[in-house]
Amino acid sequence: PVAGDQSDAVLGWLTSLRSALDAAATVTQTQSQLRVLPYADVDATAVRRADLATDLIRAVTQAPIISRAAIGTPIAETAYWAPGGRIDKQTAELLVSSGVRTVIVSSRAVSTASSAPALASISTTVGALTAVLIDPVLADLLTTPKSGADEVILARQQFLAQTALLATSATGPARVVVAP
Numbered sequence: 001p002v003a004g005d006q007s008d009a010v011l012g013w014l015t016s017l018r019s020a021l022d023a024a025a026t027v028t029q030t031q032s033q034l035r036v037l038p039y040a041d042v043d044a045t046a047v048r049r050a051d052l053a054t055d056l057i058r059a060v061t062q063a064p065i066i067s068r069a070a071i072g073t074p075i076a077e078t079a080y081w082a083p084g085g086r087i088d089k090q091t092a093e094l095l096v097s098s099g100v101r102t103v104i105v106s107s108r109a110v111s112t113a114s115s116a117p118a119l120a121s122i123s124t125t126v127g128a129l130t131a132v133l134i135d136p137v138l139a140d141l142l143t144t145p146k147s148g149a150d151e152v153i154l155a156r157q158q159f160l161a162q163t164a165l166l167a168t169s170a171t172g173p174a175r176v177v178v179a180p
Contacts, residue, residue: 014071021073032074035102036067043083045091053094060098077101085109085134093124100129107133138162 038059064075085106110120122129
């Protein structure tokens with residue numbers, strides 16, 4: 001192993017992120033659209049089940065502070081992305097009480113009767129969570145292993161076609177979720 005210093009690469013990435021956020025704020029005329037995940041992108045359900053609720057609360061409440069210090073841009077909110085696309089009621093309540101207002105879950109995990117098929121509401125005893133629903137077709141395209149270059153190209157084409165279809169069928173204000 002060779003010790004390296006990637007500080008220039010990190011600085012360049014942070015600079016381009018700040019530029020993109022500033023440009024988005026100018027276009028939308030809002031202070032910040034940046035949402036962050038809890039610190040270390042913890043599995044909230046697993047952490048809660050391990051009786052580490054305090055650590056989960058700390059991960060949620062420290063994320064905006066750490067992100068703002070690193071990026072220098074205000075944080076709109078802390079959102080939670082549920083591994084496996086599901087969240088249990090106790091974890092949802094703990095997240096709401098920690099300040100989370102938005103969770104990203106599988107559309108298979110929540111039923112919705114709203115006019116916005118990509119959004120649902122999860123009620124808890126301490127408040128409601130807005131659930132941004134992951135499209136299962138897109139999730140499968142992104143997570144299914146590919147055995148060759150031809151399958152990778154086909155998956156990219158299917159991804160573009162599916163997102164174009166979703167974008168043209170969306171009603172109301174556009175919402176963009178950028179995911180790893």
